[in-house]
Amino acid sequence: MKFVDRVTADAADGWPVEAGRYRLVVNRACPWAHRSVIVRRLMGLDDAISLGVTDPIQEDIEGAVHWVFTAETGSPGGLDPVLGVHALRDSYLKRAPDYDGGVSVPGLVDVPSGHLVTNDYDQLTLDLESEWTALHREGAPDLYPVELRDGIDELNDHVYRNVANGVYRSGFAPSQASYDRAVRGVFEGLDGLEDRLTRQRFLMGDRITEADVRLYPTLARFDAVYHGHFKCNARKLIEYPALWAYARDLFQTPGFGDTTHFDHIRRHYYGVHVAINPTGIVAVGPDPAGWLTPHFREQLGGSPFGDGTPPGPPPAIDRVPAVVPSAATS
Numbered sequence: 001m002k003f004v005d006r007v008t009a010d011a012a013d014g015w016p017v018e019a020g021r022y023r024l025v026v027n028r029a030c031p032w033a034h035r036s037v038i039v040r041r042l043m044g045l046d047d048a049i050s051l052g053v054t055d056p057i058q059e060d061i062e063g064a065v066h067w068v069f070t071a072e073t074g075s076p077g078g079l080d081p082v083l084g085v086h087a088l089r090d091s092y093l094k095r096a097p098d099y100d101g102g103v104s105v106p107g108l109v110d111v112p113s114g115h116l117v118t119n120d121y122d123q124l125t126l127d128l129e130s131e132w133t134a135l136h137r138e139g140a141p142d143l144y145p146v147e148l149r150d151g152i153d154e155l156n157d158h159v160y161r162n163v164a165n166g167v168y169r170s171g172f173a174p175s176q177a178s179y180d181r182a183v184r185g186v187f188e189g190l191d192g193l194e195d196r197l198t199r200q201r202f203l204m205g206d207r208i209t210e211a212d213v214r215l216y217p218t219l220a221r222f223d224a225v226y227h228g229h230f231k232c233n234a235r236k237l238i239e240y241p242a243l244w245a246y247a248r249d250l251f252q253t254p255g256f257g258d259t260t261h262f263d264h265i266r267r268h269y270y271g272v273h274v275a276i277n278p279t280g281i282v283a284v285g286p287d288p289a290g291w292l293t294p295h296f297r298e299q300l301g302g303s304p305f306g307d308g309t310p311p312g313p314p315p316a317i318d319r320v321p322a323v324v325p326s327a328a329t330s
Helices: 031-045 089-095 121-130 145-164 166-171 174-201 210-226 241-251 262-272 289-293
Strands: 023-025 050-053 060-063 064-066 107-110 116-117
Touching: 031 116, 031 210, 031 262, 050 089, 050 107, 050 145, 064 174, 089 107, 121 210, 145 166, 145 210, 210 241, 210 262, 241 289, 262 289
Parallel strands: 023 050
Antiparallel strands: 023 107, 060 064, 107 116
16 A cells, blocks of 8 residues: 655645654665665755665564564664664554555655655655755755656656566566566566667766666666566676666766665565575675676766766765675776
8 A cells, every 4th residue: 555645845745844854764675665765865865864774584573574673774672763663564553553554665754753654655756856955965966857757757657667567577477478478578678778878878868867766776686686586587787788887887876886785685585585486595696896897888978967966975874885896897
């Protein structure tokens, strides 16, 4: 179930933009949650919206798996240090005491009440970009410019249907026929993106937009988990020259690579999806050092932040393990 209240400048839904009032609860493995973490970084909202990270392995609570806080992810004693709860579902129940549906990330939680405000990941990033402008850092990029919105929305819909959600429809396909349809759509989508990115540096031109934010999390997970775990194995990302260079360009841009946690990604997918991977064995590769190799995309012109500037380093509490260059890449 979606909770679709919005935090807006005019507080139309009763939730005003206010520094320190909300906590963004995410899981580092989830691509939908990753989008909101990227936008929070790019907009400079690190201090305005705190970040709560759940464990990569969900916990069985009363017969259902749930996103929980553990010491590994900064919650000593298994309680989130800000919300004081063990599981994100507690914030759902504070909002709707009779709620018995699924719990998803990201979730934006009102700290004073503990209530979930929204789990609408599509609208959440758009609102962080367009409603929180009073708290944006100086030099923050315009990720959803008015003149490009129709094109961004159209491309986002295409990427979601064929690629971002397509990998899931492939991985959890109930039949050979449904798998064949899904995986065909994935690679038709990737082929089209390869062609587009051969001609321009970013999806909408010479600077990053919401479209790049939405595609990147899928690319970051593709070779690590989707290629093998979800059987999207017609080609690897590294076999697409333009897409792979584009993905490295983004990874090396502040806000993207410094929010990517490859260990959590592998551990979650291989460890949680027991219907697909009943042994729970976590694949060891691929070595993420390849993400650090030169991309040469600057030759296409443009700049990730346009007339803006990159964000500074992330706060220590929000940092993910750095990718270490291998002998072959250093």
